[in-house]
Amino acid sequence: xxxxxxxxxxxxxxxxxxxxxxxxxxxxxxxxxxxxxxxxxxxxxxxxxxxxxxxxxxxxxxxxxxxxxxxxxxxxxxxxxxxxxxxxxxxxxxxxxxxxxxxxxxxxxxxxxxxxxxxxx
Numbered sequence: 330x331x332x333x334x335x336x337x338x339x340x341x342x343x344x345x346x347x348x349x350x351x352x353x354x355x356x357x358x359x360x361x362x363x364x365x366x367x368x369x370x371x372x373x374x375x376x377x378x379x380x381x382x383x384x385x386x387x388x389x390x391x392x393x394x395x396x397x398x399x400x401x402x403x404x405x406x407x408x409x410x411x412x413x414x415x416x417x418x419x420x421x422x423x424x425x426x427x428x429x430x431x432x433x434x435x436x437x438x439x440x441x442x443x444x445x446x447x448x449x450x
Contacts, residue, residue: 339429342429343428343429345429346426346427346428346429347426347428350424350425350426351375351424352372352373352374352375352376352423352424352426353374353375353376354374354376354377355422356422356423356424357372357373357374357375357381357420357423357424358372358373358374358375358423358424358425358426359371359372359411359423359424359425359426359443359448359450360372360373360426360428361425361426361427361428361430361436361439361440362428363399363404363430363435363436364399365399366386366398366399367385367386367387367398367399367403368385368386368398368399368403368404368407368435368439369383369384369385369386369387369407370383370384370385370407370408370411370439370443371383371411372411372414372415372418372420372423381415381418381420382411382414382415382417382418382420383411383414384407384410384411384414385407386398386399386403386406386407391403391406391407391410394406399435400435401434401435401438403435404435404436404438404439404442405438405439405441405442406442407439407442408438408439408440408441408442408443408446409442409443409445409446411439411443411448412442412443412444412445412446412447412448413446415447415448416446416447416448420448421447421448421449422448422449422450423448423449423450424450425440425450
């Protein structure tokens with residue numbers, strides 16, 4: 330069916346980008362996921378299987394200051410928040426995992442915001 334083919338293609342794109350990116354304790358992975366309504370970011374150590382920091386537009390702190398949770402402005406806020414949490418934990422360098430999404434729009438806004446806030450990738 331059409332939907333199964335679309336889901337399989339989505340997974341192929343995800344695995345294609347993920348096989349190149351592996352988070353280590355020295356350089357964890359900054360994973361980004363977006364839906365139509367929200368955007369999520371996590372910093373993950375894949376070796377230990379631990380999430381070191383996370384930020385998303387569903388959290389009450391970020392959601393209250395936003396007009397719209399699914400736009401570019403929300404992605405910028407999440408990017409600066411994830412960078413702030415990473416520096417609190419002691420992380421300065423990460424690998425960027427765009428997670429099957431093209432590097433433009435909200436994904437690009439989040440990445441540039443995180444770079445401006447001090448993360449290096």
